[in-house]
Amino acid sequence: MKLAARWRLVLVVAFVGALEIASRRAWIDPVSFIPPSKMAEGAWALLASGDYTNDILQTLANASLAVLLAVAGGFVFGVCLFKLPRLRRVVDPLLLSYYAVPIFVVYPVLIVIFGLNRWPLVAIGFLFGVVAMATNTLNGLERVAPVLLRSARAMRMSTIDEIRLITLPASLPYVFTGVKLAVVYAFIAVIAGEFVLAGSGFGFRIAYAYNNFDNPTMYGLMLLLLVFVGTLNMLLHMAEERLYSRTRRASA
Amino acid sequence: MKRVPLTVVPDRAPDSTPCAIHAALTDVTRIYAGQKGKPPFHALGPVSLNLQAGEFFSVVGPSGCGKSTLLDVIAGLNAASSGTVTFEGVPVRDKVPEGVAIVFQEDATFPWLDVYDNAAFGARRAGVPENEIRERVEHALAFMGLKAFTHSYPVQLSGGMRQRVCIARAMVVRPRLMLLDEPFGALDQQTRLLMGEEMLNLWRETGATVMLITHSIDEAVLLSDRIGVMSSCPGRFIETIHTGWSRQRDSNTALDPRFGELTAKVWSLLRGEALKALGNQS
Numbered sequence: 001m002k003l004a005a006r007w008r009l010v011l012v013v014a015f016v017g018a019l020e021i022a023s024r025r026a027w028i029d030p031v032s033f034i035p036p037s038k039m040a041e042g043a044w045a046l047l048a049s050g051d052y053t054n055d056i057l058q059t060l061a062n063a064s065l066a067v068l069l070a071v072a073g074g075f076v077f078g079v080c081l082f083k084l085p086r087l088r089r090v091v092d093p094l095l096l097s098y099y100a101v102p103i104f105v106v107y108p109v110l111i112v113i114f115g116l117n118r119w120p121l122v123a124i125g126f127l128f129g130v131v132a133m134a135t136n137t138l139n140g141l142e143r144v145a146p147v148l149l150r151s152a153r154a155m156r157m158s159t160i161d162e163i164r165l166i167t168l169p170a171s172l173p174y175v176f177t178g179v180k181l182a183v184v185y186a187f188i189a190v191i192a193g194e195f196v197l198a199g200s201g202f203g204f205r206i207a208y209a210y211n212n213f214d215n216p217t218m219y220g221l222m223l224l225l226l227v228f229v230g231t232l233n234m235l236l237h238m239a240e241e242r243l244y245s246r247t248r249r250a251s252a
Numbered sequence: 253m254k255r256v257p258l259t260v261v262p263d264r265a266p267d268s269t270p271c272a273i274h275a276a277l278t279d280v281t282r283i284y285a286g287q288k289g290k291p292p293f294h295a296l297g298p299v300s301l302n303l304q305a306g307e308f309f310s311v312v313g314p315s316g317c318g319k320s321t322l323l324d325v326i327a328g329l330n331a332a333s334s335g336t337v338t339f340e341g342v343p344v345r346d347k348v349p350e351g352v353a354i355v356f357q358e359d360a361t362f363p364w365l366d367v368y369d370n371a372a373f374g375a376r377r378a379g380v381p382e383n384e385i386r387e388r389v390e391h392a393l394a395f396m397g398l399k400a401f402t403h404s405y406p407v408q409l410s411g412g413m414r415q416r417v418c419i420a421r422a423m424v425v426r427p428r429l430m431l432l433d434e435p436f437g438a439l440d441q442q443t444r445l446l447m448g449e450e451m452l453n454l455w456r457e458t459g460a461t462v463m464l465i466t467h468s469i470d471e472a473v474l475l476s477d478r479i480g481v482m483s484s485c486p487g488r489f490i491e492t493i494h495t496g497w498s499r500q501r502d503s504n505t506a507l508d509p510r511f512g513e514l515t516a517k518v519w520s521l522l523r524g525e526a527l528k529a530l531g532n533q534s
Binding site: 145147148150151153154155156157161166169170172 | 327329347348350352353354356358359360362363364373374377
């Protein structure tokens with residue numbers, strides 16, 4: 001383990017330890033905050049009971065669907081922007097200000113359009129992730145060294161082969177950053193959507209427990225969510241590091 | 253070393269006997285259409301050149317005279333505006349002919365592939381059987397001094413080594429014409445000298461025709477059978493100099509008194525053109 005990682009671990013353990021002491025000694029209001037050990041117990045009890053399995057699976061399915069659509073749609077959109085400079089000139093200012101606009105305000109409209117089911121959640125997850133994917137795809141395609149494309153022509157490659165064998169592998173690190181962001185944004189949007197208005201799901205259960213002062217359930221669910229998203233992020237980060245360690249230029 | 257008096261003999265091989273024409277340009281020009289109301293830009297020509305089979309031909313000229321455009325036109329990466337280009341008697345039109353390999357000045361290694369796969373890339377594209385590719389790649393990597401780095405990635409190599417990977421990749425496809433666009437331009441002087449010797453070894457071993465674009469007069473004089481000296485933009489051949497070196501030349505050739513004579517001759521031709529190019533740029 002690297003020194004920075006060790007320090008990171010020490011920092012996290014110290015923070016959790018401080019929370020444990022502060023909450024057990026009632027330095028923090030015990031009505032609104034429970035010790036991390038109790039959260040862990042609550043999380044384990046939730047998993048063991050199986051009462052929330054359907055909600056967890058539903059959230060995962062919605063978020064996965066949103067990620068899939070955002071990644072596929074964002075990639076195609078990014079390629080279109082790269083290949084069609086006129087389209088890019090038209091939408092560039094919109095893309096630049098996209099994340100400055102609170103996209104969540106369209107969630108009620110999506111409920112009106114799709115009804116109170118999984119699709120408004122999938123749609124909001126898609127909307128959060130798609131532009132990150134598109135802009136990173138565009139960035140990756142723009143950064144393919146012209147000499148690699150000239151090499152492709154020198155090797156008499158067809159357009160399809162050039163994309164498959166040169167453009168995609170060369171832009172993959174940037175495209176992967178888009179995938180990573182799309183995953184994170186889609187999860188945030190889906191869970192937040194469930195939190196605001198839904199009849200089931202991870203976010204809905206957290207909101208329900210919160211409204212009923214059921215702290216062990218609420219914090220247990222939050223901890224489960226934190227562990228899941230943290231693990232997912234770590235796996236994505238490891239995959240990205242693996243990808244980068246092979247391709248990153250010494251001078252970069 | 254055989255001493256041959258300094259002569260200027262256009263379009264002849266080192267032994268002064270006529271050779272088969274491998275690639276030919278006849279009255280080739282390249283004019284880029286003007287954009288946004290600007291007049292058309294005349295980048296090259298008209299140039300005519302016969303590359304003899306198996307010769308080492310270098311092109312020197314002032315910056316921006318159209319040397320790389322000339323290479324692109326011969327390669328089929330850039331279409332001539334007028335005139336004809338042929339390779340082995342077949343017209344070249346907007347597509348790189350089979351049997352031609354190009355090494356660029358910039359690092360063209362594929363960073364996602366290791367050295368072995370980089371070197372094998374072109375041969376795999378050409379459908380060469382895998383066992384033969386292995387033989388060719390192992391030979392090429394040993395030849396270029398990269399055997400110990402077979403499974404390294406480009407990021408782990410120096411600039412000179414990456415350029416050797418690109419040359420190995422070109423070597424593995426066994427080209428009949430190698431076009432080198434300032435392949436040592438980004439390297440330090442010592443590495444350039446070593447790479448030049450490796451290029452000579454490669455040329456001798458493969459028997460390919462080599463055309464080298466370079467800024468370095470020394471490099472052109474040391475490596476070439478003939479040197480084409482180009483004018484400032486639009487580039488034309490103002491003279492073709494026959495060096496007369498034996499095929500077994502190496503860096504010791506620089507000790508030959510004729511090396512200095514040839515270098516001075518090229519520079520005397522080039523100086524005025526370089527000044528014109530500077531004037532054009534200012």
